[in-house]
Amino acid sequence: MIVGIALLVTIGGCSSSSSDDPDPAAQSSNILFLVLDDVGMDQMEIFGFGGATPPGTPNIADIAGAGVSFTDTWSMPACSTTRATMYEGRFPLRTHVKAALGPNDLANSMTSPYAMTISKLLATRGYESAMIGKFHIALPDMNPAGKAVVHELGWDYFAGWLDETGDPPSIDTTAGGIAPPGTYSCGFVPGGHMANGADVGACYLPDGSCSVPAGGRVPPGRSCRDDGGLFVPNTHCQVAAPDYLDFERQNAHSVSPVTYNFADGSVEELPFTDPRARQFRASFAVDAAAEWINSRPADQPWMATVSFASIHTPLVQPPVDPTSAANIASSHLDCTNPLAQRILSNLMVESLDLEIGRLLVAIGVASRNAQGDLVYTPESTDTMVVILGDNGTLGSTVKLPFDPSRSKGSAYQTGVWVPLIVAGPLVNEPGRIVSSMVNVVDLFALFAEIAGITDVQAEVPRPIDAMPMLPYLIDPGEPAVRSWNYTEVGLNLQADGAVNGPCFIINSCTQIPIVRSVCEDNNGVWWGEGTDAQVNGVPAPAEGFQYCSQVRDFVERNGGESFYIQPLVSIAVRNEGFKLVENTFKDCESNPGSCVDETVTELYEIDVPLDTPWIDREDTNLPLDGLSHEQQAAYVELTDQLAALRATVVACPGDGNIDGMVDERDLQEWERYAQPWGGSSVYDLNLDGRTDTLDRDIILEHLGLDCREGWPLAPAGPLPTASAVR
Template sequence: MTRSRGKPQRMRLLAGLAAVAIIAAAFSTGPAAAQTASKKPNILLIIADDMGLDASRCYQVGEDQAPMPVVEELCRQGMVFDAAYAAPTCSPTRATMITGRYGFRTGVGAAITPQGGTGLSPDETSLFDVLGGNGYASAVIGKWHLAGAADGLDHPARLGVTDYYGTYKGAVKDYFHWDGVENGAAIEVDGYTTTDFTDRAINWVAAQQSPWFLWLAYNAPHAPFHLPPAELHSAGTLADDADEIRRNPLPYYNAMLEAMDTEIGRLLASMPEDVRANTMVMFIGDNGTPGKVAGSFYGARGAKGSIFEGGTHVPLIIQGPGIAAGRSDALVNSTDLFATIAAKTGIHPQTPDAVDLAPVLGGAPGTRSHVYVEHFSDVPPTGPDVYGWAIRDTRYKLVAMDDAQQMLFDLDADPLEQSDLLSGEVSSEARQAAAQLQATFEKLRQ
């Protein structure tokens, strides 16, 4: 497969603008929209790799964010979740979404590397196992990162994925020339991953004759930071220079996000109007923004790899038939995507860690009382990684780092967790909040 360099920039950007128009038109109110909402929906889950809350213009918490007009239109037309959480790194978040279970149950608690980390057991009941007998076509395109060193290239198939294509490990050395896997066979690809995955998604969607679920896991904007093809972004003055990228990676990270947004627009624009109108789009970041590009925004608490807000608070937008437009402060964990997707297809599995978001998508308040995140491994933490667990309710968050005193934060007053309420003179209200969250943790871990 070769990368196309000939298509003009204008064609790519027009595809993205066309998708914005299609999103706006496809979900206008009226009888046609109501009729569409009554059908079994198609479901498109888009995962951005290493994109925290601070990287999205849909959230007013960042300092220098990429233009992403297609995703921003999804935010205007759909439901934006202000309190969505994932694991601090790639593998455990993907494991929670595909099983609906926390990492302490599956054993996947940190990013799987060649040096260690537990792969997701094929004995787990996956989302694809659940959907397999329900008349839905399904596929995974893009980053997998759930297989350990001892797992074979057929690992997706053993978890119920009948059609897999993409980058198998945690990262690629080169976005333009990469090793991957296609349905159990090793492949070598010459093609920009973001474009290649989109091409594959367009062709797969066009071939479907029944309701479908597509897990589209871009490896963007994960490192290595680089300059994407010029037709995919508007940062035309950036130098394609390795030293400059190392010195100032943020503009390149943002260009990678804009390139992904352009290709998401091309995918949405490729769908016939009736297909697009009957497709629920879920967009989520799998963990926080890397520290090299998050800068000092989160201070000493860190970003990707940390159990603090910078590592676990992620963007989540859901848009589609029957979904109310607006913002929700409902607590959401990445496990909840399992229950929500299954329920949208008509299946309601019993999962202790996952909550169906259907009421919230209709405009109702959330039902979660707490969100739990964790980070653990037999391999010692490196660099910015912070191991431990954290649990929050609608106001307070208790953080328990390995071999460290617990910390408590009032997220209403202190969203960046700068003031530990358990240090110095501790109020009775803080003691009570910490005790309640500790009790919730102990009940959960039983």
């Protein structure tokens, strides 16, 4: 690339020499999409990593051996961001879902009801779609659709969790009300050799029944938890359960608020006393998915997304696996201990692997041999299986030589490099590795291609960023489709410009945790509103701080040690040889009385050794004032690439239904959200958390505006350069 020539950006373009004429069988292939939560590339031994003690994943390894493993896949740095990207085929700068969703985020930062989600697109080809488990691209409390939000976005069936934070609740350290808070760090009564533990007792279920779990290698309190019960230590079953037992307490992955959306638009919410709400989340997801899939007519194509909550915090012991000595031995761990957290993350990955194998057998895609090993022959099935990690691993459980300080929540390699496996009847020459660049946004195209859609952009009425993937499966010699890659995490929109509070974890401050409970579930110290933190006996102000830089200033002024601040916005773009990172912080220390954005740009040369992963560590950052000719050319190229991508986003004030026009339809849609809802919606155009006449005024002010002229919708051609778009 010649210095000074802006790089041409290709958006969409889901076509190539191979994908123009896809295998006809694609039109009838079912799709099983398995999403692993917080499982980065560093965890996966089958990709050559996993650290000194990699988790065992024999079932995933068997699937990889029968399919294609993509070794250079980028996600977005956070869960909601990745999910919105791949379900909509659009980067976060278009979806506006830029961080993990929390209870304060506006509907404007959730997947729009007007978006062409993958479920809506596949419906045009006769597919039925189910979402099982974690959703987290919209939350009901700030959304007009409420608990029916999954159905509104196009899925025919949903069985899963619409938690306030989108993720598992905190551990119930009372173990169901039997002890004061803080007593049981893992949410169940441990064995008798542990403090407040017991080797005998009574296990009560919500229906009033009671049993006495057998002792032995597994503490009866843990067995009772796995059965959905509450354990009263050192006692016998009584005629009635003790009054203090509280079956309404949520408990990490074990007791969850389960919601169903049905094809007719109806919603069912399970009480916490329902056995399904008391299953370990991974087990519930497999049971619910198998039930839905097995109920499909033989001639009905389907896509089932099974979105696991593991290994998202809080990390706890998964269900007992009697064949695993490590699983059984974990009963004695203190779940607040950092070393225990690393053991638990391994066990939760291994439990995920068991559940994936169980699911494939349950739906008839695989079987077991006499030794109990998975027998998977995808060519004899009608189902494509896709396995993905949604973002990099949480820093505290990152495996070396990956970088724990630059992990989940950052645009560095450890935060965005994820495992991706695709297997099924459309894969030619299985057992292959594809080392070409892939982005999670491309999965939108893959799912469409499997359904027989060859020109994806032509069927989506707004720009998409997805590139073809099916050619890699069909043609082992397929050249690289992507010449560049992109990732982004930032701030979601909150009323009147509010942001998540600061959270101090280990030796850095971050504003990714959405509320105090999430901060503390990650062993963090909350410095936002209501903080009780202090430094050298000096308490923080009760109102807390808005930004991490304010926390650092307070800590340093009171004699504490300084620390690293995680960026509020982290963006990266790369080509084959170099990677550009932009990190944006709020500088409140050098500007007393005001906080200003400070953006730091970094450049890394990508070196992929044969025996170790390439990681963009701090000490490999190239000094921008001393670049070589080649490095300077790469810097200009990537800077132009990023500018050109940003220039394709066309502001259209008043366009709440994202059709690129401000017209009478927007007034009609505004009315629908303003009355009787009136709260947060995509027609809250001034971002104050209300849909009211102030928003109607914005529509009226821009009535007649047509923003589509700047849209890059030509599927096969490149976009203009950044300067030409401007």
